[in-house]
Amino acid sequence: MSLAPRVVIVHRTTEYEELVARHGTHGQAAFFLGSRGRDIEEVAERHRRTRQALAEVSAAVPLTWRQARVERADLDRFLFAPEDVVAVVGQDGLVANVAKYLAGQPVLGFDTDPGRNPGVLVRHRPGAAPALFPSVHARNTGADELTMVEAVADDTQRLVALNEIYLGAVGHQTARYRLGLEGDGGVVEAQASSGVLVGTGTGATGWLRSVWQERGSALRLPHPSEERLLWFVREAWPSPATGTSLVGGELAGPAGLRLTVESERLTVFGDGMDTDAVELTWGQTVRVGVCGERLRLVG
CATH class of the missing domain: 3.40.50 (Rossmann fold)
Structure with a gap:
């Protein structure tokens, strides 16, 4: 029964x-x-x-x-x-x-x-x-199928969010890492910044839009059901050891952003819930991209 x-x-x-x-x-x-x-x-x-x-x-x-x-x-x-x-x-x-x-x-x-x-x-x-x-x-x-974003670490830890995922140092100190785009000729850049934000079309009404607007970005904000994300590096710091050439872009379909930790500790959390986060340490790698699952929101 x-x-x-x-x-x-x-x-x-x-x-x-x-x-x-x-x-x-x-x-x-x-x-x-x-x-x-x-x-x-x-x-x-x-x-x-x-x-x-x-x-x-x-x-x-x-x-x-x-x-x-x-x-x-x-x-x-x-x-x-x-x-x-x-x-x-x-x-x-x-x-x-x-x-x-x-x-x-x-x-x-x-x-x-x-x-x-x-x-x-x-x-x-x-x-x-x-x-x-x-x-x-x-x-x-009927239900709207809303795109979500996911982060998957090399130790299989996984985090999913509806609005955005933030990757940065615990306590909002300077985050140090190496950043690269999949399929971009293997270009990887060492960076020191206030963290990286990757957001969906649903998040385009909140934090993502704020960063997009402040940056004056020419990228089109995604629709909530579109399989496309925008990402921005916050306050990247130029130095002899760190660059600022990879500070924003889009991730469509299977494309992903890879980040390798170069500091003692880095946290990854979604939708403002920093109490439920993925913790990474030196040398670990995390991939961020479009999640295969969607939120079914009844309209």
């Missing part, structure tokens, strides 16, 4: 919950915010909207289905099943946070704070959940 469908509701602790946990009571949290010119009522109201959205989405799961909840901090310890329907309740960034742990499961993003969030990835209101869940399970609802 097959199991009933399961909806996994992904959420994160609200700012209000974090404040009360840190300061002990509502009153103490209010005093802390007040001393910094903020009103706790605005924070508490956003908390109430988030809890209401979670309640609406949870209540919309059909009675014969199973459901589970996972907080953002516990994603790396949660086991998603192939048949799961994933409901992300929160901000756009939470969809990116969960993407790396999935393998083709459909994702529904529910916006808890319309008007405050861009709504690029959390495209639905909680009130739409009762109609969406049965439709997604029956595969009658």
